[in-house]
Amino acid sequence: GEKVQVEYRLTAGNSTLIETLSPGNPEEMVSIYHDRKGKLAMTHYCTLHNQPHMTLKKADARTLDLVFAKDNDINPAKEAHMHALSITFEDNDHIVQKWTMFEQGKAKEVVTLQLTRVR
Numbered sequence: 001g002e003k004v005q006v007e008y009r010l011t012a013g014n015s016t017l018i019e020t021l022s023p024g025n026p027e028e029m030v031s032i033y034h035d036r037k038g039k040l041a042m043t044h045y046c047t048l049h050n051q052p053h054m055t056l057k058k059a060d061a062r063t064l065d066l067v068f069a070k071d072n073d074i075n076p077a078k079e080a081h082m083h084a085l086s087i088t089f090e091d092n093d094h095i096v097q098k099w100t101m102f103e104q105g106k107a108k109e110v111v112t113l114q115l116t117r118v119r
Helices: none
Strands: 006-011 016-021 029-036 039-045 053-059 063-068 081-091 094-103 106-116
Touching: 039 063, 039 081, 053 081
Parallel strands: none
Antiparallel strands: 006 016, 016 029, 029 039, 039 053, 053 063, 063 081, 081 094, 094 106
């Protein structure tokens, strides 16, 4: 139940979305969303000191599911890392993110962020 701040910013001619979690804090993390060969891709710069790449697995009108990409420098059997992300757009002002962390090759925990737009 702790509060977090998330900032979003478009860059690179509006072709890339930068998501900053806990900006300015020691726990700050950044995720970069972009198109990769016609498919949504993301790199997450994590406090676990690694950078997992994810690609879109499936999507519908409200939800995006991203999963660990094959072209990572992370050994998923040995290194703790964020392995999957589900983003649900509840409405124009609410987003739910579910981050799945893997450790020793299997899901260890799911971290859920319930985001509310501040105007």
